[in-house]
Amino acid sequence: MATDTGPEAARRTPLYDLHVAQGGRMVDFAGYALPVQYRGIIAEHEQARDRAALFDVSHMGQARIVGARAAEALESLVPGDIAGLGAGRMRYTQLTDDNGGIRDDLMVTRLAGDASGDASGDALAIVVNAACKDDDFAYLGTALAGWDCSLEVDESSALLAFQGPEAAAVLEAEIPGADGLAFLQGDLFHWRGAPLWISRSGYTGEDGFEISVPASHATALAEALLDSEEVALAGLGARDSLRLEAGLCLYGHDIDLTTTPVEAGLSWSIGKRRRAEGGFAGAGTILDQLRNGAARRRIGLRLEGRAPAREGAEICDAGGAPVGRVTSGGFGPTVGAPVAMGYVAAGHAAPGTPLTLTVRGRALPARAACLPFIAPGYRR
Amino acid sequence: MPTTYYSEDHEWLRVDGATGTVGITDHAQEQLGDVVFVELPEIGRTVLKGDDMAVVESVKAASEIYAPAGGEVIETNGALEDNPAAVNEDAEGDGWFVRLKLADPAELEDLMDAEAYAAFVDSQS
Known part of the structure; x- marks a missing residue:
């Protein structure tokens, strides 16, 4: 019987002590010590489907792309329609390579006003996979420089995923206005003096939110949400079974450099304008597959x-x-x-x-x- | 009076005369998490000590179960087909896997008793 390898050498997220105190079984995942489960994967899975579950996804890579041509620059690397994103709107897309393979999949949000931190230009927020983030950031840093855009990696924020049918009511009670967000919309909120970027999104197939919170306030926010009877922590095991049932791809397993977005059934994420215009890495292969099938x-x-x-x-x-x-x-x-x-x-x-x-x-x-x-x- | 032995692979073997009942320990089920399927051997199959004998599938992963002693499979726990969660609820009772007609009592000698197994588990954590 194989047992999990120890997480001793792994990096800790701002919620590490909370995980341990709550009985999380810590494993090394993409170089981070994270809980695979607390009470049990099935109970935590049902918690997200029936009530509200809180996940620590701080291992994921958070960054901003800043510059007047940010959307245009990112569109050279992804098949998704980024220029068409309104302020505070987010979209799922993929970083593709020249063969049409997938380097990573990511969420892209267009920031606006206060949240962009750059009134004169444009700013996009991205969230990428933990296992890919070092490569992604190196690749993006180089590629974006040619567009006079800069990549600002955020190492100081935790990321919480708060998922399930009761999540909206619980979050609204703690952070008034959060329930006003539409699906795939994000906005800046304030909580106990800390700025929170909250979006209505997630990777479980349920209604829910993702909350980028300064590391200094992450544990307090998690504890405030956990105060509700409707809420319990959930680990990586439930996150995986939830996304599998929701038909969502796990990078490195369901998608990678050998699969294209069309083969992966992600053609829905390629906008009409991008199909017509191309102009992204791997467009030759991807547009051909869109026309002729994979x-x-x-x-x-x-x-x-x-x-x-x-x-x-x-x-x-x-x-x-x-x-x-x-x-x-x-x-x-x-x-x-x-x-x-x-x-x-x-x-x-x-x-x-x-x-x-x-x-x-x-x-x-x-x-x-x-x-x-x-x-x-x-x-x- | 049956005697229960434990293996370093976290199986238990309850020996009553020439018959041995095999399952996984409570510690093992806790490590595995929610059990969703158990693949049991065919009745009549002869296993050698250390052979793959069954497979436990948790939500997370599949784990091989090895025969803690050799013998012929004379009975399997068919109740696990409909209720694999019995392995979580009562690993060392209703969650048993197979009964063996033991081939060689000498094979029990290097197994542990409950006290030695508890110390073994402690030493691993």
Whole structure:
């Protein structure tokens, strides 16, 4: 039986002491000591689906791109429509490479007014994956310099994800006005003298918020939210099962340099203008796949039995011929059954297609399924 | 009176005459977290000490369970199919995995008793 490797050498987030005090089982994740769970993954998963769960996602990379041509500069690196973002609006996109592969996926917000800190120009806030952030920031720093833009990495803020159907009411009581945010909108708030950037967003498939808070106030804010009976802490384990059920990609597993946004089923994140104009890294491949289709597709997989299929399991067609591989898989607590995502040759991607997943030499029956696996609770 | 032995792989083996019942320890279930599936061996299969005998799937990961002693599988806990959570709720009771007809009593000699196992767990944390 494998046990987790120790987090001793890992960096600590501003909430480290709170995690330990609350019984978090600390593991090393992308170089950070973070809790994989507190009470149990299923209980924490249900907490986010039914009530409100608080996650520490301070390991993620937070930065700003500042300069008059910030949107134009970032658009050279991502296929998403950044210039079209209104003030305080955010969007999901990908940093692509010249082959159309995905260097990382990220959220981009257009800041405005007080929050931009630069009245004369433009400022974008980005949040990138922890495991990619050093590479991303080095890459962005170099690429943006040519556009007279600067990258300002924020090392002094924690990031909390506050997710679930009760999150809005609890946050509104603590920070009046927060519930006025629309889905994928952010704004600047103040709490006990500290500036908070709050957005209505998250990665669980539920309504919820992400809160960038100065490290000095992070624990106090977490404790204030945890004072509500509706709220409990949740760890990385639940974060993973929630995003899997929500059909959301995990970088390094479901998407990476070998997958394009089109293959990954992320074409919805490529705006109409960008499709027409191109002008981003990998546009040749990506626009060709948008027009002519990709040879393989990311799909959802529902298993018929109770045994889960994990990352790496081979996907075969009804005749037993290999057609792809699982990239994420496990038990879906809300679905109540094992679910997975993976890539298959395009001809096998239609929902309902019978497939098998090879687990420990056995062919487990499964079907291609629509994503997400759950009905999202986003407040639009 | 049955005697319970423990392995360094966190399995328990309750020996009653020539029969041994195997499961994972309470410490092991706590480390694994919520168990969602247990793959059990076929009845009649002969396992050697240390063989992969079963697989426990938690939400997080799959873990192999090794035979703490060799023998023939004579019974498996079919109740785990519908209620794998029994492994979390009662790891050293209702959450048992298999019963073996033990091949060689000498194989029990390097297993631990409850006290030695508790000390082993402490030494690991």
